Amino acid sequence: MTDNTERRVVSVIVVNEASVLSRITDLFSGRGYNITSLTVAPIPDSKYSRLTIVTSGSVRVIEQITKQLHKLIPVLRVYEHADLVEKEMALVKFPITENISDISAICNAYNGKIVNVGNDVIITMIADEPKRVDHYLQAIKKYNPKEIVRSGAVALER
Amino acid sequence: MQISGAQMVIEALIAEGVDTVFGYPGGAIMNVYDEIYKQDKFQHILTRHEQAAVHAAEGYSKASGKVGVSMITSGPGFTNAVTGLADAYMDSIPLVVISGQVPMSLIGTDAFQEIDAVGISRSCTKHNYLVTDAKDLPRILKEAFYIARTGRPGPVHVDIPKDVTAQIAEFNYDVALDLETYKPHVKGNPRQIKKAMEAIAHAKRPLFYLGGGIINSNAAYEVRELVHTTGIPAVETFMARGTLSYDDDLLIGMLGMHGSYAANMAMSETDLVIALGARFDDRVTGKLSEFAKNAAVIHVDIDPASISKLVNANYPIVGDVKNVVTEMLKLTSLVDSSKYEPWRETIENFAELHPLTFHEDTENLKPQWVVKRVGELLGDDANISTDVGQHQMWAAQFYPFTRPRQFISSGGLGTMGFGFPAAMGVKAAVPEKTSINFTGDGSILMNCQELMTAVEKKLPIINIILNNNFLGMVRQWQTLFYDKRHSETDLSVQPDFVKLAEAFGGIGYRVSTKEEFDAALKEAVERNIVAFIDVKVERFENVMPMVPSGGSLFNMMLLEKKESK
Numbered sequence: 032m033t034d035n036t037e038r039r040v041v042s043v044i045v046v047n048e049a050s051v052l053s054r055i056t057d058l059f060s061g062r063g064y065n066i067t068s069l070t071v072a073p074i075p076d077s078k079y080s081r082l083t084i085v086t087s088g089s090v091r092v093i094e095q096i097t098k099q100l101h102k103l104i105p106v107l108r109v110y111e112h113a114d115l116v117e118k119e120m121a122l123v124k125f126p127i128t129e130n131i132s133d134i135s136a137i138c139n140a141y142n143g144k145i146v147n148v149g150n151d152v153i154i155t156m157i158a159d160e161p162k163r164v165d166h167y168l169q170a171i172k173k174y175n176p177k178e179i180v181r182s183g184a185v186a187l188e189r
Numbered sequence: 190m191q192i193s194g195a196q197m198v199i200e201a202l203i204a205e206g207v208d209t210v211f212g213y214p215g216g217a218i219m220n221v222y223d224e225i226y227k228q229d230k231f232q233h234i235l236t237r238h239e240q241a242a243v244h245a246a247e248g249y250s251k252a253s254g255k256v257g258v259s260m261i262t263s264g265p266g267f268t269n270a271v272t273g274l275a276d277a278y279m280d281s282i283p284l285v286v287i288s289g290q291v292p293m294s295l296i297g298t299d300a301f302q303e304i305d306a307v308g309i310s311r312s313c314t315k316h317n318y319l320v321t322d323a324k325d326l327p328r329i330l331k332e333a334f335y336i337a338r339t340g341r342p343g344p345v346h347v348d349i350p351k352d353v354t355a356q357i358a359e360f361n362y363d364v365a366l367d368l369e370t371y372k373p374h375v376k377g378n379p380r381q382i383k384k385a386m387e388a389i390a391h392a393k394r395p396l397f398y399l400g401g402g403i404i405n406s407n408a409a410y411e412v413r414e415l416v417h418t419t420g421i422p423a424v425e426t427f428m429a430r431g432t433l434s435y436d437d438d439l440l441i442g443m444l445g446m447h448g449s450y451a452a453n454m455a456m457s458e459t460d461l462v463i464a465l466g467a468r469f470d471d472r473v474t475g476k477l478s479e480f481a482k483n484a485a486v487i488h489v490d491i492d493p494a495s496i497s498k499l500v501n502a503n504y505p506i507v508g509d510v511k512n513v514v515t516e517m518l519k520l521t522s523l524v525d526s527s528k529y530e531p532w533r534e535t536i537e538n539f540a541e542l543h544p545l546t547f548h549e550d551t552e553n554l555k556p557q558w559v560v561k562r563v564g565e566l567l568g569d570d571a572n573i574s575t576d577v578g579q580h581q582m583w584a585a586q587f588y589p590f591t592r593p594r595q596f597i598s599s600g601g602l603g604t605m606g607f608g609f610p611a612a613m614g615v616k617a618a619v620p621e622k623t624s625i626n627f628t629g630d631g632s633i634l635m636n637c638q639e640l641m642t643a644v645e646k647k648l649p650i651i652n653i654i655l656n657n658n659f660l661g662m663v664r665q666w667q668t669l670f671y672d673k674r675h676s677e678t679d680l681s682v683q684p685d686f687v688k689l690a691e692a693f694g695g696i697g698y699r700v701s702t703k704e705e706f707d708a709a710l711k712e713a714v715e716r717n718i719v720a721f722i723d724v725k726v727e728r729f730e731n732v733m734p735m736v737p738s739g740g741s742l743f744n745m746m747l748l749e750k751k752e753s754k
Contacts, residue, residue, distance in 0.1 A: 050308075053311060095498060098498075104316040104368075
C-alpha cells in the first residue's frame with residue numbers, strides 16, 4: 032500500500048435492520064480499511080438508514096471499499112462522493128471564566144454559537160466543513176476548552 | 190397453514206428439494222430434530238463432529254452443484270462448524286447452515302451453550318440471519334437458499350432460537366422474494382464482451398486463465414468449446430482442475446506456487462490474460478508486480494469486487510461465466526486460431542524443457558506414483574477429494590482429471606481435515622462413482638472420527654494416506670527456508686492406521702510396494718466399505734516445481750534433472 036492515500040467520503044444506504052452496522056464496521060476492520068469517522072441515522076419515511084463514512088486509502092483501496100460494501104446483502108447503494116457538501120458539528124465546553132465574547136465571535140465565524148450557559152461552563156456548537164472544524168478547534172485552544180465532541184461528517188452530493 | 194418453526198424448517202427443506210442433510214443434534218435444535226424424526230422426505234447423515242457436517246455438506250454441494258445443508262446446535266455445536274463456514278466462504282460453496290440458539294429470553298445472559306453465533310459467522314458467510322419470530326422463518330429460509338446459490342455462491346447461516354422453533358405461525362413458501370438490495374449481475378455487458386473478443390483477435394500470445402468460478406457456474410463445457418474454437422492455450426487454477434480434460438492438447442497445466450513450469454512460463458510470457466472466474470489469488474500470482482507483466486487483462490467474474498482487486502483489468506466483465514462465455518462463443522469468427530501457432534509452439538517447448546514429472550529413484554514408493562496409479566486404475570470412475578498439504582498438491586498435479594466436479598478440495602482456506610468428510614458428501618451426492626480421498630498422515634487425524642459415520646451410512650470412502658511420517662508441506666518449507674529445522678513436524682509417532690480403521694468397522698491396509706498398493710486398492714474398491722490405505726512413501730519428497738512465497742512465477746525451484754530410469 033505504498034500508493035498515495037487520499038481522504039474519501041462514502042455514503043451508504045442500508046436496510047434498517049438488526050446488526051447492519053456491525054456488517055459495515057466488520058468489513059472495514061476485517062479487510063484493514065480505515066474509518067476516520069462514521070455517522071448513521073435513519074432516512075425519514077423509509078426502511079433505510081444512511082451512513083456517512085470518512086475513510087482514507089489508495090485509489091485501489093477506495094474502489095475495493097465501495098465494491099465490498101456493495102456486496103453486503105442489506106446495502107442498497109454506495110456513493111463515493113466527488114463533489115459534495117460536507118459538514119461536521121463540534122460541541123465544546125469552556126470554563127465560564129474564559130473570555131465569552133471572544134469565544135462567541137470565533138463561533139460566529141464558524142457557523143456557530145453559544146448553546147448553553149451554566150454556572151461553571153458554557154457550551155458552544157459549530158457546524159462546518161471538517162477542515163474548518165480543525166481550524167476552529169485550533170483557534171479556541173487558548174480558551175482552555177474542557178471537553179470537545181466532534182460528530183463525524185455528514186455529506187450530500189451537490 | 191399454521192405450523193411450528195421447527196416444522197417450517199422441514200417444509201422449507203423439502204420445498205427446496207433437499208435430499209440430504211448433514212448434522213449433529215443438541216439442546217437448542219432439538220425441536221427441529223424432532224421433526225426430522227417424523228419425516229421421510231430427506232435423509233439425515235449424522236456426522237461425529239459438527240465441522241465434518243459442514244465439510245460433508247460442502248463436498249455434497251461441490252459434487253452435485255446443489256446447495257449443501259447442514260444442521261447444528263448452539264454454542265460449541267456452532268463454533269465447531271465455523272471452520273466449515275469459513276472454508277465454504279473462501280471457496281464460494283453454496284451452503285445453508287442452520288443452527289439452534291438459546292431461547293430469545295435467554296439471549297445475552299451467558300446462558301448454557303450460548304454464543305453470539307451471527308456475530309461470529311458474519312465475517313465468514315455470504316450472509317446470516319438471527320430469526321426472532323417464526324413468521325419471518327419462511328421468508329428467511331427462502332432468501333437463504335436464494336442468496337447461497339445465486340451471484341457468487343457462498344454459505345448462508347440461519348440461527349434460530351429454540352423458542353422460535355416452537356412458535357406457531359403461518360407458513361407459506363410460495364411467496365416471491367423481494368430482495369431490493371441484492372441483485373447479482375449475471376449478464377455481461379455486450380459491448381465489453383465484443384471489445385474483449387477484439388482484443389483476443391489482436392493478441393499474439395493470449396492465454397486462458399481458468400478459475401473455480403467456471404466449475405461453480407457449470408460452464409466447463411462452454412469453456413472447452415471456447416478454448417477449442419479459438420485454439421488458445423489454457424492454464425487452470427487449483428480450483429479449476431477438471432475444466433479441461435487432462436489430455437486436452439490446449440491444457441498446459443496448473444499454474445501457481447506448485448504449477449508446472451510451462452504453465453507458469455506461459456503466464457509470464459503472455460500478452461493477454463483471459464481470466465474466467467479466477468481471482469488472482471496469491472498462491473497463483475506469486476509476486477504481483479511481476480505477474481503477467483506485459484499482458485493486458487480480460488477479467489470475467491460474477492463478483493465485481495474480484496475485478497481489479499489485485500491485478501488491474503483492462504477489459505472488466507461482470508457476469509456469470511457461463512453467460513459471458515456463451516456470448517463470447519457467438520463472436521469466435523473474429524478470431525483466427527492459426528495465428529497462435531507460434532505461441533503454441535513456444536509453450537510446447539516450455540513443456541518439453543521441464544515437463545511435470547518426478548523421479549522414481551528411491552526404494553520407497555513415491556507419493557506421485559500413487560496418485561498417478563490411482564488415475565490409471567480408476568481415472569474417470571473416481572471422484573477425488575483431498576486434505577491439505579503435499580498430498581493435495583500431488584493430487585492436483587498428477588491425477589488425470591477428465592471432468593468438472595471430479596476434484597473436491599479445500600483451496601482458499603486450506604483446511605486440514607476437509608477431505609474425508611467432504612468425500613462422504615461427494616459419495617452421498619454421486620454414489621455411482623468411487624470416492625477417493627487423498628490424505629496425509631497429518632490431515633487424516635483431523636477428522637478420523639468420521640470413520641464411524643462412513644461405516645454407519647455405508648459411505649465407502651477410500652482414504653489413501655500418503656504417509657511420510659511428517660507434516661510434509663510444513664516440513665518442506667522448513668527444509669527449504671528454515672535451514673532444515675523441522676520444528677514440530679515430525680510425525681514418527683502415529684497410530685496404527687489399519688487398526689484404527691478396523692476399530693470403527695472399516696478396513697485397513699498397510700502397503701509399501703507397488704504390488705501391495707495395487708492389490709489393496711483393488712480389494713478396497715471391491716469390498717465397498719470405508720477403507721484406509723496407509724501407504725509408506727518416501728519421507729523427504731518435495732512438491733516441485735515451487736515458486737517460493739512472494740517470488741515471481743518465472744523463478745521456480747525445479748525438479749533436478751536426472752536420467753529417467
